[in-house]
Amino acid sequence: xxxxxxxxxxxxxxxxxxxxxxxxxxxxxxxxxxxxxxxxxxxxxxxxxxxxxxxxxxxxxxxxxxxxxxxxxxxxxxxxxxxxxxxxxxxxxxxxxxxxxxxxxxxxxxxxxxxxxxxxxxxxxxxxxxxxxxxxxxxxxxxxxxxxxxxxxxxxxxxxxxxxxxxxxxxxxxxxxxxxxxxxxxxxxxxxxxxxxxxxxxxxxxxxxxxxxxxxxxxxxxxxxxxxxxxxxxxxxxxxxxxxxxxxxxxxxxxxxxxxxxxxxxxxxxxxxxxxxxxxxxxxxxxxxxxxxxxxxxxxxxxxxxxxxxxxxxxxxxxxxxxxxxxxxxxxxxxxxxxxxxxxxxxxxxxxxxxxxxxxxxxxxxxxxxxxxxxxxxxxxxxxxxxxxxxxxxxxxxxxxxxxxxx
Amino acid sequence: xxxxxxxxxxxxxxxxxxxxxxxxxxxxxxxxxxxxxxxxxxxxxxxxxxxxxxxxxxxxxxxxxxxxxxxxxxxxxxxxxxxxxxxxxxxxxxxxxxxxxxxxxxxxxxxxxxxxxxxxxxxxxxxxxxxxxxxxxxxxxxxxxxxxxxxxxxxxxxxxxxxxxxxxxxxxxxxxxxxxxxxxxxxxxxxxxxxxxxxxxxxxxxxxxxxxxxxxxxxxxxxxxxxxxxxxxxxxxxxxxxxxxxxxxxxxxxxxxxxxxxxxxxxxxxxxxxxxxxxxxxxxxxxxxxxxxxxxxxxxxxxxxxxxxxxxxxxxxxxxxx
Numbered sequence: 001x002x003x004x005x006x007x008x009x010x011x012x013x014x015x016x017x018x019x020x021x022x023x024x025x026x027x028x029x030x031x032x033x034x035x036x037x038x039x040x041x042x043x044x045x046x047x048x049x050x051x052x053x054x055x056x057x058x059x060x061x062x063x064x065x066x067x068x069x070x071x072x073x074x075x076x077x078x079x080x081x082x083x084x085x086x087x088x089x090x091x092x093x094x095x096x097x098x099x100x101x102x103x104x105x106x107x108x109x110x111x112x113x114x115x116x117x118x119x120x121x122x123x124x125x126x127x128x129x130x131x132x133x134x135x136x137x138x139x140x141x142x143x144x145x146x147x148x149x150x151x152x153x154x155x156x157x158x159x160x161x162x163x164x165x166x167x168x169x170x171x172x173x174x175x176x177x178x179x180x181x182x183x184x185x186x187x188x189x190x191x192x193x194x195x196x197x198x199x200x201x202x203x204x205x206x207x208x209x210x211x212x213x214x215x216x217x218x219x220x221x222x223x224x225x226x227x228x229x230x231x232x233x234x235x236x237x238x239x240x241x242x243x244x245x246x247x248x249x250x251x252x253x254x255x256x257x258x259x260x261x262x263x264x265x266x267x268x269x270x271x272x273x274x275x276x277x278x279x280x281x282x283x284x285x286x287x288x289x290x291x292x293x294x295x296x297x298x299x300x301x302x303x304x305x306x307x308x309x310x311x312x313x314x315x316x317x318x319x320x321x322x323x324x325x326x327x328x329x330x331x332x333x334x335x336x337x338x339x340x341x342x343x344x345x346x347x348x349x350x351x352x353x354x355x356x357x358x359x360x361x362x363x364x365x366x367x368x369x370x371x372x373x374x375x376x377x378x379x380x381x382x383x384x385x386x387x388x389x390x391x392x393x394x395x396x397x398x399x400x401x402x403x404x405x406x407x
Numbered sequence: 408x409x410x411x412x413x414x415x416x417x418x419x420x421x422x423x424x425x426x427x428x429x430x431x432x433x434x435x436x437x438x439x440x441x442x443x444x445x446x447x448x449x450x451x452x453x454x455x456x457x458x459x460x461x462x463x464x465x466x467x468x469x470x471x472x473x474x475x476x477x478x479x480x481x482x483x484x485x486x487x488x489x490x491x492x493x494x495x496x497x498x499x500x501x502x503x504x505x506x507x508x509x510x511x512x513x514x515x516x517x518x519x520x521x522x523x524x525x526x527x528x529x530x531x532x533x534x535x536x537x538x539x540x541x542x543x544x545x546x547x548x549x550x551x552x553x554x555x556x557x558x559x560x561x562x563x564x565x566x567x568x569x570x571x572x573x574x575x576x577x578x579x580x581x582x583x584x585x586x587x588x589x590x591x592x593x594x595x596x597x598x599x600x601x602x603x604x605x606x607x608x609x610x611x612x613x614x615x616x617x618x619x620x621x622x623x624x625x626x627x628x629x630x631x632x633x634x635x636x637x638x639x640x641x642x643x644x645x646x647x648x649x650x651x652x653x654x655x656x657x658x659x660x661x662x663x664x665x666x667x668x669x670x671x672x673x674x675x676x677x678x679x680x681x682x683x684x685x686x687x688x689x690x691x692x693x694x695x696x697x698x699x700x701x702x703x704x705x706x707x708x709x710x711x712x713x714x715x716x717x718x719x720x721x722x723x724x725x726x727x728x729x
Contacts, residue, residue: 038691043649045697073687074697078650079641083454084687102560103645128557175550175646177560210550210646382559 035068035296038094039288040085042101044213045074048239049329050265051284055100055123058285062292081107089115096121096295098288102177108134119300121291123284124179132302135294137287140308141179142186142376142400143369144280147316147362148234148262149190151278153202154358156231159258170205170230172221172244174212174237178378181385183236183264185376188392189400190365196397196406197361204393205230211240218243226251226259234262234280242271249275260353267317267325270335273342277349279317286313310370322346374404411666414714422710426703435695443692444703448685456575459673459680461486461637463578465658466665466672467585468512468630472520472530473667474589475622476602481519481534482655484541485512485630490638490651491545492631494553497566504567508635509628516627517620524616530623538655542648549644561645565638574636578673581629585669588625598622630655663712675711679704 039059041052059070071094075081085107088097097118099108102125109127112120112134122136152169160167169191173180184206191202205225209217218240222233226247233248235241241264248261249272263269263279287307294300307313317325326339335342368374377400379385391399398405427437449455465482472479489508497504519537522528553562569577589595601608601618608615633654641650661679665671686700 043647071691072694073691075687076683076697076700077652078645078647079458079637080684080687083451083457083684087451087454102558103647103649105558106561106642175560210546213647381556 035066035096035292036071036094037062037068037096037098037292037295038071038073038088039098040088040100040104041072041074042103043075043077044239046072049325049334050238050268051124052100054266054284055098055288058283058288059098059292061285062289062296066292066296068292068296078103082110085111086114089118092118095119096292098123098291100284100288101125102179119295121288123287123291124282126178126304130303134302135291135300136304137291138304138306139179139182139282139287139313140306140376140378141182141282141314142189142378143309144264144282144314144316145183145186145188146190146193146369146376147366148264148278148280149187149192150194150358150362150365151190151316151354152187152232152234152262153191153194153200154355154361155260155278155353156202157198157200157358158353158355159231159260163258165231166203166229167200168203168205168228168230169232169234170207170225171234172218172225172237172241173206173208174240175210176208176382180208180236181379181382182376185379185385185388185392185400187234188389189376189397192392192395192397193365193406194358194361195395198357203229209237209240212238214240215243215246219247222247223251226257231258232260232262234264235268236264238265245271245276267321269317269322269346270326270329270337270339270342273326273337273345274349277346277353279322281315281317281321283307283313283315286311308369309366310372319343319347368404368406372403374406375402376400377402415666415711418711418714419707422707425706425710429702429706430695430699433695433699435693440689440693440695444682444685444689444700446685447688448681448683451684453571454684455677455680457571457640458684459676460571460574460578460640461633461654462658462661462676462680463575463582463673464629464633464636465655466661466676467581467658467669468516468626468628468633468655469659470626470662470665470667470669470672471585471589471598471629472516472619472622472626473662474595474602475598475618476605477520477523477619477623478531479516479519479534479623479626479630480531480655480659481516481537481627482630482633482658483653484534484538484655485515485627486634486637486654487538487541487545487648487651488512488515488634489631490634490644491548493635494562494565494638494644498563499566501567504565505569505632505635505639509631512631512634513624513628516630517624519627520620520623523623524619542652545644545651546646546648550646553644555643560647562643564642568639568642569636571640574640577632578636578676581632582669582673585625585629589669594618594621630658633658660708660712663715664708666715679708682707 046052063070098121100123105125105127112131120134126136156167156169191204195202207221209221211217222244235244245261248259251259261276265282267279269276323339323343326342329335330339388400430437430440468482469479489512492511493504493508496507519530519533523530549562555561555563597613598618601615661675664675682704689695690697
């Protein structure tokens with residue numbers, strides 16, 4: 001039937017080729033495994049130039065520096081969290097699933113125990129349970145809040161000197177959830193610390209808008225506070241506090257008074273460098289990078305990792321950070337002002353409104369925290385949180401501290 | 408029937424062609440993008456059922472008043488209220504909470520229908536206002552009274568759950584019931600006559616007010632059930648309202664794709680649910696932005712419902728015909 005009988009030689013050659021190919025494939029999978037990571041955002045997804053974008057930033061950096069493959073997914077709404085997480089875990093093709101934000105808590109609780117081989121990293125939230133396959137990254141928001149509190153009070157003092165009136169600071173906050181409780185405690189602590197060190201009394205206002213994605217609500221809250229004489233507003237509400245920025249800019253532009261705003265998470269000075277001379281940092285990118293690093297370097301450890309000032313997890317954005325985000329904003333056409341100009345304006349505004357004594361007080365406080373001389377309390381429930389705030393409002397600084405004391 | 412099906416097939420092809428062009432224009436591999444969307448979207452039946460079930464019901468919420476010549480844009484509000492009442496009632500009553508959710512929606516729908524029938528209040532404007540009021544009422548209730556003791560960003564857990572397959576079964580039975588009501592009962596006939604020609608209805612002695620109130624109440628019942636099923640699957644209402652928001656609006660699209668036919672709505676809900684699910688995997692595999700999924704789903708709704716909507720308009724019978 002066929003002209004050529006299958007010669008033993010040909011079969012042998014074929015077998016050798018097959019073996020070599022199989023060997024190569026085996027070698028690739030055994031000795032050069034590519035680590036694959038999926039980042040699952042919360043409902044908002046990328047484009048917030050803040051929380052979610054910073055998570056992507058950390059993952060992108062890991063992709064470049066650690067040679068991992070990173071894919072992204074943004075769930076449409078809450079109904080998709082559990083089935084998507086389950087599908088991804090069942091397929092098992094990603095060594096690490098990074099879950100960004102507190103909305104993932106429930107889904108993780110439902111899924112994690114079913115897939116002990118799948119590693120998960122939860123960013124900026126905690127389930128309250130310890131699992132070997134789950135690493136949870138939290139931040140000591142109190143520490144950045146405290147520094148911002150000192151700066152805000154100092155800036156409000158300068159504004160009151162220019163225009164008269166009381167020294168008053170405030171914050172437009174998102175929802176009443178644990179990270180915001182920690183910000184609140186830190187911010188109020190910083191303000192009271194400033195009071196204690198300078199003898200200048202400072203009024204304090206705090207408003208929960210209940211939303212992280214509603215600039216109109218942020219604007220309304222800010223306008224009310226500005227009308228009540230607040231000079232410096234700290235934005236702690238994600239997209240909501242962009243509305244607060246707008247309110248502050250308008251307040252100045254329309255000549256209704258002088259006011260300044262402070263951003264949070266990413267450096268947000270680029271949004272309006274003149275009136276937003278300062279931003280607190282919360283390095284979601286550092287947390288994401290660390291999670292990936294643990295997998296790549298075979299140093300995985302389940303449990304809670306808390307990042308504070310000492311771990312570079314929180315802090316105040318320096319001018320390099322300001323330039324970095326100004327550059328992104330400029331490239332994505334969110335601002336027309338060139339990065340260099342933004343940095344110059346920020347630098348001069350900081351010089352104008354953050355006086356030498358305020359810098360000294362903030363530096364001193366930062367050193368205490370970094371060296372571990374003092375550490376803040378982390379309230380477990382709303383009752384404990386409110387109790388700490390009550391004590392702080394009375395000027396009892398030590399009520400916020402779990403370790404050490406300030407005089 | 409065959410003409411209708413081939414028209415749908417043609418429209419679907421047009422929607423996919425447009426989506427492909429869009430993907431290509433943005434620099435993505437169109438074939439593998441859409442392949443990913445459809446293969447993953449329909450790869451997990453339970454997930455598909457969970458997403459489709461509320462959509463079937465919110466489509467019915469729109470469709471029944473639509474047959475009576477009314478535009479129920481209040482599916483959103485009815486879903487919020489149904490979800491809230493179910494969440495609350497299921498704590499003590501278990502499965503009976505479903506009835507509470509449905510009843511709440513029915514009362515709300517009936518109220519809007521009555522406002523229209525007896526006071527001439529436009530149901531679209533009333534519903535838009537009620538939607539937003541209920542959005543915040545729900546948000547307020549969740550963060551004030553029904554808050555989870557450990558997780559302050561969300562409500563307590565629901566007290567009863569059907570599971571995804573039975574949810575879809577319930578939705579399919581609801582669609583059958585809606586079909587039987589519209590095409591096999593006197594009431595359904597009256598509703599359709601009022602919708603097609605109010606003057607003929609008046610001549611035949613049909614009470615248009617009664618048809619308005621009852622059709623809106625039945626629509627509201629389905630709207631309430633839509634919210635009930637959604638919150639039942641998620642297990643709680645969260646402070647972003649992300650799961651509930653949009654259920655009612657998307658239902659309008661589902662109903663129009665299904666040519667305002669209750670049984671067609673089941674098919675179109677499954678189609679859209681699969682595309683929404685698949686969109687996630689398209690983003691994961693090919694890096695397409697999530698907004699692109701919305702655009703593709705939106706385009707599909709538009710293209711698929713356009714021939715039907717156009718025909719209704721050309722027929723001159725107003726939007727409520729059929």
